[in-house]
Amino acid sequence: MAIGIGLLGLGTVGTGTAEILLSPQGRHPLLGEVVLKRAGVRSLDKPRNIDLPAGCLTTDLEAIVKDPEIQVVVELLGGLEPARTLILAAIANGKHVVTANKAVIAKYGEEIYTAANKAGVYVLLEAAVGGGIPIIKPLKQSLGVNRITRVIGIINGTTNYILTQMAQHGADFGEVLAEAQKLGYAEADPSADVDGGDAADKIAILASLAFGGRIRREDVYCEGIRSISAADISFAKKLGFVIKLLAIAERPDLEEDALQLRVHPTLVPKDHPIASVNGVFNAILVEGEPLGQVMFYGPGAGAGATASAVVSDIVHVVGLLHSDQVIQKLNPLLGCTHEHYSKILPIDTLKTRFYARFLSRDLPGVIGDLGTCFGQHQVSLESVVQIGLQDDCAEIVVVTHDVHEANFREAMREIEGLEAIKEVPSILRVL
Structure with missing residues (x-):
C-alpha cells in the first residue's frame, strides 16, 4: 500500500524534501512506497525549480491535513501559526506528523504531544535541531541508557558564522552581520538568531529528550551576541580562548531532578572539542555516564541537510505503518512519554x-x-x-x-x- 505524503510549505527545505521523495532510486527502499500527494503553498504563481506531479500544488492547507489519502503530514512552514493549528488538525485527523519547526515544538510541545499520544500518532522532529545532524533519535534511542549530565551545543549557524568571521578577520559585529545578510546566512530581521532565541528553542527540545522531562521555553536563560566586539575576540585569543554562542543544558547534581538551561556567548578553551567548529556548521556535545563524551557535527541548515533529516523521519513512520505495533501502541523510543516538567534552576x-x-x-x-x-x-x-x-x-x-x-x-x-x-x-x- 502506498503511503500518501502531504507537504505544508515548499520553500527551501520543502523543495529539498520533495526532490528526495520524487527520486527514491538509490535511497532507502521504503521510499519506493511513498507518494507525494499534495504540497501546500501560499501562491500557485510563484516560479519553482521542481517538476511536481500534476495537481499536486494547492493553497488549501486545511484540505491537506484532512485528506483521507494522506497518512503523513510534513510541516515545513516555520513560525508558530498557522503551523500549530495545522499540526493539531492533522493529529485530530489521525495523521502522523513530521516537522522541522523548533519554535512550535519548543512553545507548544505539551499541547501537540498530548494530542498525539491521545490520537495514537507520531510527531517526529529530527530536522528541528541541528539540520542534517542526527541528534534527536540518538538521544531517544542510542544514548537512552546513559545518565546524561550535560549537553553543549553550537546550534545556530548564523551566529557561529558571524563569530567565526569576526575572529578570522578582526571585524566588528555590525559589519559581519551585514555581510551575512547579503550572503543569505542571516535573515533581514536577524533577531531570533543573534539574540539567542533560535538556540533557546533548540536546547529546550534537546534538554527534554536528554533529561526526560518537559521544558517550558520561557525557563531557558538567553543572551545573544550583539555585545561581542572585535576587542573581546582578540583578548580571548590572547588568553587561549575562542568565543562561541553556546546552548547548555546540564544537571549540576545527579541526585536532584533540577536542570540549568542557558544560551549565551561563552569563552571556550582552544583545546575543547567544540572550539574548532566554525562557519555555519553545528555541533552538539553530549556528556553522560558510562558513555563519557560524544560529539555530533555537521551542517546545521540548508536544503539538503535539513531535507535529509525530514525524509529520515518519513521513512521511520513508513516502517512503523508496516507493523501492527503502530496500531496498538506507540513505540516509546519514538514517541513522547514523559509528562512532568523539569525543575529549572535560576x-x-x-x-x-x-x-x-x-x-x-x-x-x-x-x-x-x-x-x-x-x-x-x-x-x-x-x-x-x-x-x-x-x-x-x-x-x-x-x-x-x-x-x-x-x-x-x-x-x-x-x-x-x-x-x-x-x-x-x-x-x-x-x-
Missing part, C-alpha cells in the same frame, strides 16, 4: 568562570580595588591583566575561578560604582 545558582573587561581611569590602586571588591564577595581571581590603553583609560581584563553567578553579580554592582571604573564593556562566561 541563573543566579550557576557556578562558572567569568571574563570581564574594564575601562579604568588613570587613578592609583585600581587593580587592588578590583581584587578587594571581588574578594569581599567570595570571587576568586585566576588572572588580572592590564592589556593597554583606550581613550586615555586603562583596559583591564579579569578571569575568575569557578564562582557562583550571584556572588559575581554582587561584586560587579559594587565595582561599577567605583570612581576609577568608567565602563564595563564586556562580561562573558567561561566554559
